[in-house]
Amino acid sequence: APPTFFEATTAIAFELFRRAGVQVAVLEVGLGGRLDSTNIVEPIAAAIATIDFDHEQYLGHTLAAIAAEKAGVIRRDIPVVVGPVPEEAREVLASMCELAGAQFVEADAGASVKSTTEDGRTIVHVTTPVRDYGSVTLGLRGDHQIPNALVAVRLLEEIGRVLPVTADAIIAGIRDVRWAGRLQLVGLPNGRRVLFDAAHNPAGAWALASYLKREFPEPLPIVFGAMRDKDVALMLKTLLPAASTMVMTEAATPRAHRASDLATIARKLAPDASIEVEPNPKRALASAWKKCPLVCVAGSIFLVGDLLGSLGPSARDL
Incomplete structure (x- = not known):
């Protein structure tokens, strides 16, 4: 079968990255994970921020089945940071990490996030086992971005074991991020x-x-x-x-x-x-x-x- 639109654009993106000399890229899975075209890469870390019902005709009709598809991004010897997911999904992800020899990292383990809202913006005080980040105004609106921000922080901390990622860079990331069409x-x-x-x-x-x-x-x-x-x-x-x-x-x-x-x-x-x-x-x-x-x-x-x-x-x- 010919490549799908998403498969073609993923290949184009990889070629553009090569031409531009990109050293580190962040890839978002298009659908699921196990069979997604982005899954051709060997990542240094992975994150699964949340699991909910969507695309059930492809991913399955239970949260456990959807989690198994999302678990396709897991690789041996990499950290996999997981956000607040339902227990049945968590069990699947933890089991798949163990089978693959990956490090299962729950974003909220040993971490705390206190939040307030001002003029439609969310201000968080994030503390993790690594450091206290102080108060940061999130670049993205909505309370649902609070756990997402914590996943991003913990993921960058894990990546920091192999690449130079400073605390200032992490703060700038969650403060300055923009995402068109999301609140x-x-x-x-x-x-x-x-x-x-x-x-x-x-x-x-x-x-x-x-x-x-x-x-x-x-x-x-x-x-x-x-x-x-x-x-x-x-x-x-x-x-x-x-x-x-x-x-x-x-x-x-x-x-x-x-x-x-x-x-x-x-x-x-x-x-x-x-x-x-x-x-x-x-x-x-x-x-x-x-x-x-x-x-x-x-x-x-x-x-x-x-x-x-x-x-x-x-x-x-x-």
Whole structure:
């Protein structure tokens, strides 16, 4: 069979790394781990930040099965840093590390993280068995990024055994990191703002809904689009209470749910909710802006990418 799009782009990335003389690269698995195209490399360390239900048709229908697929990144004699995962997944990962001769490192073992929130940003005080990092404002929004930051810190500490990674570099990493489309707040010169968040599975929808309820007591308009292979009903059930109006739309991909079908699902879940249908994403955003100068766009990486790219050079991260 010919290579898939992801396999081809992974190969292109490796060639670009070679030409640029990249000495250290961070690779994110595309799907699972065991059969993913990134798994051709021999890493010096690995991390599994979390395990939840997504892509079940490929990875399995239990957390243990999904963990077994994710465990494909484990290699002999490397540290594998694991975030807060369900116990059934943890048992699988610990067992696979033991079988492979890898070091199983639980990110929160011997560590503590105290957090506060200020102006939508999370401030953490991180202490690990290696050192006390003091207070750091995380570059990424949302409480769900707290355990992710701890995984990153512990991973860099482990890598520091073979590569020079300073405490200042670790602090700069979690402070300065940017991730487009993940609770990314963007402002325009006319005062309009958009909160972009992929939230393309139930866990992502839950994280977004939690952030919206905490930071914006008054519900916001949400422009929503999703792929047909996602658990849309559960995503909508989670997000509808956080939305003043939900405008259903369609990303420019054959995989996208029809906006009218999304509206049908939403109306069954919440008959009294304000639901609109606008298949064109730009017009959907314009419609939402008529209701509030701050709009959330969520449900699909494709949708977020389409609309983020449409805002033009005057858009600025806030």
